[in-house]
Amino acid sequence: MTRFLSLAIVALMISGAVNAQHFNVGIKAGLNLYNIHNSNGAEYDMKPGLNAGLLGHIHLSKQFALQPELVFSGQGAKFTTAGIDTKLNLNYLNVPLMLQYMFDNGFRLQAGPQLGFLLTANSVTGDVKTDIKDNLKPLDVAVGLGLGYIHVPSGFGLNARYNLGLTNINENTNTKSTNRGFQLGVFYQFQHK
Secondary structure: OHHHHHHHHHHHHHHHHHHOOOEEEEEEEEEEEEEEEEOOOOOOEOEEEEEEEEEEEEEOOOOEEEEEEEEEEEEEEEEEEOOEEEEEEEEEEEEEEEEEEEOOOOEEEEEEEEEEEEEEEEEEEOOEEEEOHHHEOOEEEEEEEEEEEEEOOOOEEEEEEEEEEOOOOEOOOOOOEEEEEEEEEEEEEOOOO
């Protein structure tokens, strides 16, 4: 299933690039503010992290574009139990495919699916670091909603996005836990038109 979805995204990116009016490549980086929502009522606090990666920008028409991305994303959450702080550090390689509506003034609205591939996962309580990757599913499916702005002459822009996890990230428990988070960042598109 994971391979099929990955191949489908790559095929869509290639076919879009071949048929597109023009195609740009860019870089992006920014701040993550992520949390984990739990079905059992356990509440966590947001944990800051970083995101950085590559983007493609494929114009389908004057107003619409596809933006596939390949982004390292530091996610997770934190909580306190009996006065002891714990951080859950979940690092993903996320592959969003955003459909964008582009206004003439540089603003963009965007929405689309995202696949997240778990790279590493650990829990840090005090000085004790525990690998928890085996307790989590290797694939996370989410949907992203956001807006952005690009200064057309320079190719520099700002981006804000909310990612809502749709799938349970827990491998071995009945509690459903989903990733949720905000991303704020900057990007640069090479040879932007």
